[in-house]
Amino acid sequence: MDRWIPSLLAACALMAGCADSADSSRDHRGPREQAAPPAEEPGDGPLVLWEYPALPYSAQHMEYLRLLQSELGVGTAVMDLPAGKKDSAFRAEVNRHNEQTRQRIEAQHGQGVLGRIRQRAIDNWEAKVKAAQDKAAPGNP
Numbered sequence: 001m002d003r004w005i006p007s008l009l010a011a012c013a014l015m016a017g018c019a020d021s022a023d024s025s026r027d028h029r030g031p032r033e034q035a036a037p038p039a040e041e042p043g044d045g046p047l048v049l050w051e052y053p054a055l056p057y058s059a060q061h062m063e064y065l066r067l068l069q070s071e072l073g074v075g076t077a078v079m080d081l082p083a084g085k086k087d088s089a090f091r092a093e094v095n096r097h098n099e100q101t102r103q104r105i106e107a108q109h110g111q112g113v114l115g116r117i118r119q120r121a122i123d124n125w126e127a128k129v130k131a132a133q134d135k136a137a138p139g140n141p
Helices: 002-016 059-072 087-109 113-136
Strands: 048-051 075-078
Touching: 048 087, 059 075, 059 087, 059 113, 087 113
Parallel strands: 048 075
Antiparallel strands: none
């Protein structure tokens, strides 16, 4: 259960939008990309989950984002607050967009696919950590 806590906290912060918008992680996006101004609705366009504000993520979550892109073709985009838009209104827009995108992802790839991908990301990361620990153990070349 303890291994889920960091991922759960990051997910809650993303969903609730309670992180500080002055986060310095904006300069270190990794596989996340800077987005163009928000479009109207997700509709039939590419599957892209929005992030606002930019949040620092664990290595497990970055693996999750990598798997989303490589296996499902789902991108992520860090959004900037549009000029003249209130923060709370934009957070609501981002949440609405992401919920519609999640529904499209599950309609295309099956119910529960996001949970399965998240679990694989955690398992992949734990396997990498274990391999590194085994390699570093005394008596291993």
